[in-house]
Amino acid sequence: MSFLMRDPVIPGTSMAYHPFLPHRGGPDFAMSAMLGGHQPPHFFPGLALPHGGSLSLQPGGLGKPLMDQLLGAAESGLHFSSLQGHQAAAAAAAAAAAHLRPLKSLEPEEEVEDDPKVHLEAKELWELFHKRGTEMVITKSGRRMFPPFKVRCSGLDKKAKYILLMDIVAADDCRYKFHNSRWMVAGKADPEMPKRMYIHPDSPATGEQWMAKVVNFHKLKLTNNISDKHGFTILNSMHKYQPRFHIVRANDILKLPYSTFRTYVFPETDFIAVTAYQNDKITQLKIDHNPFAKGFRDTGNGRREKRKQLALQSMRSYSEEQQKKEPGASDDSSGEQAPFKGFGRASSPAVSSVPHLKDFCESDEDSEEDDKDVHGRDGADSISKISTTTDEGRGPRHTSPSKGHALCHGDPTPPPAEGGYIPLSVHTDPPHMAHHGHMHSFGFPPGLSGQPFFNHLGGAAHPFLLHPGQFNMGGAFSNMGPLLAAAVSSGGAMSAMDTASLASTAQSLGGAAGLPFHLQQHVLASQGLAMSPFGGLFPYHYNYMAAAAAASSAAAAAASSSVHRHPFLNAVRPRLRYNPYSLPVNMSDSAALLQAGGSMVGAGAELLMTKTDGLAPSPGSSGALLLDSCASEATSRSSTRSSSGSVSASPKAGGCSEKESAASELQSIQRLVSGLDSNPDRPRSVSP
DNA sequence: TCTCACACCTTTGAAGTGG
């Protein structure tokens, strides 16, 4: 057997066991044999041995020579089942200890400062759409974004591994309607849909790999199906959203929840989700630039051209008839344009009003390898530079070249030039969001709102889902789908936490929601913190780290002080980060944000805001948790669905059986180790 | 406002071919 020594630990405990044991050696984790089939009543901290006594995992608790010997044996692949009695138990302890590391191991072995810079690809195209009020079609079966969200990274540590993610959050709390060729506020937003984070399929990869290509999120799909099982991003129609890009320095998804998120927001990429296009200009832009819509281009021989010709013919014949009937009535405006007036828009989309647009991205749907050809095949005189440096240079950039960059806290979204948003209709006022009415039920599982952990949230939070399908990718993520699914179905192996109340909370949460509690927390803390109810829109990049122990301290701690109390958090060095967007924020806003951040901490998540820009965390953000049923369902369905390859969100669907087996192994390990298998009726996908 | 079937298109990968 082999052990992977790369498991993350739970901050907040001197040592911690991680229930997600990356496993490669199969299920022959001989704990049951070693422990005589008895599970320790309290496996952690310290091991209760079957013959009494315990093995402390604290440094010095086990004699160093013995510990070294056992650890060496574990690392060298010793099969514990060959051991007996105390020897086996000690070996078990060593094996466990191999997965447990002192907190200091969380710190990078060799801290190589990176300074990520992110360029939005095809920025001009985004701005083109943005000026008219970008719309993204959402369908039940899922639709891609167009323009595709693509970024280019630089400044990463070449050797370090990174996980790149993307999510889409509500831009405000408004519902919109398209009226008089403009988007207008039509009321308060509908309840928030479950939040889902899309992890780039290539994650994790080294900084060198990321920087060598354009990071393309074109496979992310949008849906309005709240019960979506594919891992698509669920959005509300007629609501405004803001995509966000995250860089996480971590070599394993397991470390994701404990890692620092660097979040980048490009204001020009916001959009309104629609089930059918409202603005014909947007339709035309899509047709002109999306290669899949070529059939609708005027210049082609597709349906659109035929329809146009038909319309022309019918209109001409109609005009001729009219002229015969009414010789005196002339209509200069009739003719070719007339048929399209039927669309009821101020401008006709029939003929592209933006002929130069073709310069942009004929090939925008290219694969990640097209990073050198973003401009399209026929973009001879296309923009000289598609990429936008969001944080080039240091210091504020008040002279941002991008109109979209003007989005700042407290400022309304700048009015687009034509057919765009009405300025007053868009609110991104953080203090307002932090304090008022944004804690309503954002699709929060009713069973969770009453949990103490969530009381701080007012029963509302941003659910976060890591759908197994989203982890169906290569690299270290190859097993994460079933791992998570397994964790869900196993009801949550719980990490060792400080307080019993927390443990009970964890159990209840695990039962209600699925993810192991500590992972839930970290997921929540990491992701939830990133999301204010309205997306936590920061037109800059900010960093934060979530810690699981925050939840424990949150129950009793004052939010503002918990960060400092936490030894682990204290151990993390603040990083200097550059703000890609200039962001004038006044002190009152900051104070409000900080206050909101404090409530977040109280909600069960701690935040290390390491921005140097003096900005506070996302206001009103709340660690949230939605254990979408699809996560567990995916486990049970994995054998059928993955084999058919029907999960479009899982580009690398192969090896699902292996994953499934891995998941079952994990479950068995969890059952053996955690001693939390209190629910024998819980479904098991596979029994070892 | 939403859903669906549809035609049209691109993308992808397997199969075939030739060196």
Next chain:
DNA sequence: CCACTTCAAAGGTGTGAGA
């Protein structure tokens, strides 16, 4: 073997009728 071409299937589009 490798490179290239061909082909068919899969999948991504907006459309427009109907609910």
